[in-house]
Amino acid sequence: MNRRTFLKAGAVSLGLPVLSCMTQAASKSGENLGTRRMLAINAPLGFHTPNLFPENAGKEYAASSYLERLQEVRNKFTVFSGLMHPDVDGGHSAESSFLTGAAHPGHPSFRNSISVDQYAAELIGHHTRFASLVLKAGNHGLSVTRSGLRVPGESRPSYIFKKLFLEGSEAEKAKQIQRIEDGQSIMDLVRDQVKQVSKKVGREDHETFEQYVTGVRELEQRLVKAESWARKPKPKVDRKPPSDINERENFTGRMALFYDMIFLALQTDSTRLITLNGPGGNQVVSLKGVDDGWHNLSHHGKDPDKIKKLAIIEQEEFRLFGEFLKRLDGVKEGNDTLLDQTAILLGSNLGNASSHSNTNLPILSAGGHFQHGHHLAFDPENSPPLCNLFVSYLQHLGIEADEFSTGKKTMSGLEVG
Numbered sequence: 001m002n003r004r005t006f007l008k009a010g011a012v013s014l015g016l017p018v019l020s021c022m023t024q025a026a027s028k029s030g031e032n033l034g035t036r037r038m039l040a041i042n043a044p045l046g047f048h049t050p051n052l053f054p055e056n057a058g059k060e061y062a063a064s065s066y067l068e069r070l071q072e073v074r075n076k077f078t079v080f081s082g083l084m085h086p087d088v089d090g091g092h093s094a095e096s097s098f099l100t101g102a103a104h105p106g107h108p109s110f111r112n113s114i115s116v117d118q119y120a121a122e123l124i125g126h127h128t129r130f131a132s133l134v135l136k137a138g139n140h141g142l143s144v145t146r147s148g149l150r151v152p153g154e155s156r157p158s159y160i161f162k163k164l165f166l167e168g169s170e171a172e173k174a175k176q177i178q179r180i181e182d183g184q185s186i187m188d189l190v191r192d193q194v195k196q197v198s199k200k201v202g203r204e205d206h207e208t209f210e211q212y213v214t215g216v217r218e219l220e221q222r223l224v225k226a227e228s229w230a231r232k233p234k235p236k237v238d239r240k241p242p243s244d245i246n247e248r249e250n251f252t253g254r255m256a257l258f259y260d261m262i263f264l265a266l267q268t269d270s271t272r273l274i275t276l277n278g279p280g281g282n283q284v285v286s287l288k289g290v291d292d293g294w295h296n297l298s299h300h301g302k303d304p305d306k307i308k309k310l311a312i313i314e315q316e317e318f319r320l321f322g323e324f325l326k327r328l329d330g331v332k333e334g335n336d337t338l339l340d341q342t343a344i345l346l347g348s349n350l351g352n353a354s355s356h357s358n359t360n361l362p363i364l365s366a367g368g369h370f371q372h373g374h375h376l377a378f379d380p381e382n383s384p385p386l387c388n389l390f391v392s393y394l395q396h397l398g399i400e401a402d403e404f405s406t407g408k409k410t411m412s413g414l415e416v417g
Contacts, residue, residue: 033398034334037272037342039262040117041321042098042142045280045298046350047314047362048307053081057377065311069318073325075373076339077366078414082378083386084351084359086406091356094349096150099142099275101387101405112148116390116404117273122146123399124272129234132273133265135160137258142275153277157242157257164261164270165234166241235268251285252316259324266342267331272397278317287312298353321346325366336369343368343396345389365389368396369417376413384412 047066054061061079063071070077088097090106097105099115117132125131134141134153141153154160242260245253258276265271282293289312290297297313300306328339347363350356360380366372370392378384387407392414394401402409 034336035269035272035341036397037266037274038117038120038344038393038397039266039274039276039342040099040142040345041276041278041347042095043278043280043317043346043348043362044092044095044138044350045294046348046353047317048300048310049081049351049360049362051311051314052079052362053377054079054375057375059374061375066315066318069315070322070325073322073329073339073366076325076329077364078370078372078374078376080363080365080376080378080389081360082380082383083361083363083389084380084383085361085386088349089358091350091358094358095140095142095277096144098347098349099390100144101385101390101407102148112144113405114146114148115142115144115275116387116393117275118143118145118151119401119404120394120397120399121273124397128269128271129232130164130265130271132275133160133262133271135258135262135274135276137254137279138277138281140277142277153275156244157261158244160261161239161241161264164265164268165237167234235270237264237268239264247286248279248281248283249286251279251283251287251313252320254279255317255320259320259327263324263327266328266338285313287316300354302354328367339367340369341367343370343393345393361386363389365414368393370396371415371417374413388412389414 052064052066054064054067056062063074067079085094085097085101087103088094088101089104093106093110095105096102096110096112099117100113102110102113104110105112117134121131132143132151134143134151136142136153136155141151143151143153145151154163239260242257245257248254255278262274262276265274280294280298282295284290284293290309292306292309294310294313297306297310300310325339325344328342329337331338333341344366345363346366347361349358349361351358351360351362363386385406385408387405388409388411389407390404391401391407392410394404395410396416
């Protein structure tokens with residue numbers, strides 16, 4: 001049997017190399033974890049870290065100018081300094097590896113690996129109508145498939161709303177169900193092939209074959225789930241369909257729409273895995289005191305005037321993020337809040353955009369069932385890999401994972417609450 005065999009049916013795919021990894025991690029579906037979620041946000045032009053990192057570490061840190069905008073939820077987030085992805089370099093190219101940890105993204109022979117959200121989607125994505133939601137406010141999404149390809153990101157809030165909440169026509173529903181049924185027909189064919197091949201499998205191939213059979217069964221279960229979701233009505237929300245804001249200089253309005261769509265997707269449990277690659281072009285954003293392009297300001301060369309203008313933009317980023325966190329924290333889910341149930345990452349692939357540095361990354365972890373309220377300051381020369389945080393997030397989701405990419409354990413200092 002060719003281990004690189006690849007079957008497709010509509011949006012359904014099965015790649016044999018996935019199997020060994022997928023059998024090593026499974027959802028703790030039997031545990032009473034509630035509805036756990038994850039959101040990852042990247043700021044492609046980074047943050048001016050002297051305005052973000054507190055001067056002192058620990059729980060009694062004095063809030064920096066950026067963190068002042070988050071103090072109403074101070075005990076629901078942790079700021080990290082000193083972290084990085086080992087061997088991830090290339091300046092802006094490192095954006096490709098932000099959620100994967102794959103080495104040397106700027107190298108001509110670079111091949112990416114799966115992002116943490118898509119890894120989780122393979123295991124728990126079938127529990128919701130949409131396995132994951134990949135959003136972009138700029139040119140690219142953050143998510144990457146197991147084969148190393150970018151997942152296309154959606155940039156139009158109007159389309160996101162339609163996808164999540166507006167029912168299609170009967171003809172559109174029938175077409176979707178037919179695609180799923182076509183996938184089930186292919187699985188019938190695979191099942192017949194499995195029966196034939198099973199009689200010829202030798203002892204040395206038995207384990208590989210059993211992994212393949214397990215993968216077939218898991219895909220069958222996902223197809224059944226997909227058909228079930230296709231036949232169920234979408235959730236109703238008390239919100240009119242949004243109108244897209246095409247003017248990129250209206251940074252505040254565009255980001256507010258994205259946060260609105262993310263909130264609704266999480267609140268209605270339409271998906272539990274979301275990524276957003278934020279804005280960061282060279283537009284002059286519509287904020288008082290800003291008269292230069294965002295990208296130009298991020299490459300400030302330590303010019304005080306440029307840093308002052310850049311700070312106006314970045315303070316607005318943190319204000320919007322803080323409002324989003326408070327909104328999540330205001331929704332009760334049993335004894336917890338929507339924020340408690342959602343592990344959130346806000347950060348960047350750039351530690352210093354002005355010098356294109358990919359070390360000492362600005363990283364903030366919010367929500368989830370962690371003991372927050374700290375500044376965890378690591379030695380940039382001897383810090384744990386950022387992917388350790390991803391291991392913590394996978395375990396928050398109820399996934400039995402002891403490692404992910406360069407992360408070989410959970411993040412030091414970020415204890416479970």
